[in-house]
Amino acid sequence: MSETVFEILNDDIIFTIFAKLDDDPRHCARVACVSTRFFSLIRDFCWKTKSFPSLFSVLLSDDSPSGWFTLHKLSVCCPGLRHSGVLPTTITTTAAAAESQGERCSKNRKICFGYWKSHLATGNWNLSREQGSKLLARQFRDDCLYICDWPGCVHFEEKRKYNLFRGVFKNFKQTRVWRTINDGVGTERERSKIDLGCAFCHCTQIWDLHSAFCLRRGFGFHDDGEPVVRAYVCENGHVSGAWTDVPMYS
Known part of the structure; x- marks a missing residue:
């Protein structure tokens, strides 16, 4: 040659x-x-x-x-709606089957094919620790979380607009967030662990930072119970999530 x-x-x-x-x-x-x-x-x-x-x-x-x-x-790369926790695994699995057959799948919502899985991101690419600090609860503010500047990759779905973000913890295994999710025992730890692969590496499980009480509490919920902000992290510290406009209460 x-x-x-x-x-x-x-x-x-x-x-x-x-x-x-x-x-x-x-x-x-x-x-x-x-x-x-x-x-x-x-x-x-x-x-x-x-x-x-x-x-x-x-x-x-x-x-x-x-x-x-x-x-x-x-x-x-945008993590997509599934890895950002917007769509449950059961819905995206059905969506994949429907997509292969050229059909539209709907289960209480319309699914926009091409958005539920990872894809080329739009919006800002740079990562900011300032944005990451705004995401974490007060006791975790010393952890170095870098996420893309808002609004990230924007997705318009049937129910509302989702702003998807991605990021990474610096020295994740030395952070308080890692100790919190790793030291949890029994149902506490299992509740925040999800059998879903990371969008950015080969990890096969992620942890729900909302269930582990690592996110700032002031984000709140929508009327249907959906959290305004959600975020997931893998063992290597890669983060994917989504945030929506804060609901206005009269």
Whole structure:
């Protein structure tokens, strides 16, 4: 097999090309996913020359390409209505079957195909700790949660408008949120654990931050009992959720 152009070029020349990328972490994330060689160059050199937020420095310090894959997905991927907790698993399973048959599925609501699963996000891509702090209850404010700036990816569903967000905890296993959901025992811990895969990594279970009392209490509920804000986190600290307009009470 003949060598490609990049296989012929030495590392210094490739690094010079990479250095011309805009200061957008999505560009470096995409390049790092191309090959092991590109990943090593981006990890060892390029991110140090860019003005990335401290969060990206944590992700890029990973010794495996998985950190780059996660960064790429967090930057460009909306978790969808299912992973944001808007649609129960039973509804989305039925929706998938109906979609494969070209039919419309409805169970107390209309489902917009293409929105219930992960897809390319719209809206802002950058992650903000300020927004994450507004999401957590007071006792968890020291935990570093970065989520995309509001409004995130907006979805209009039959009942109301959902603003989907995604994000990640910095050093999740050292946070108070992790200790809260991990130290729970019996029904308390099982109530907040859900057998649903993470939208951004290979974790097969997530925890409901609302059920674990990790979210700020002032968000409230709609008249039908649906929470105004919901959020879920996997073992690796990746967060997906949705918020709606706060109901107006007379």
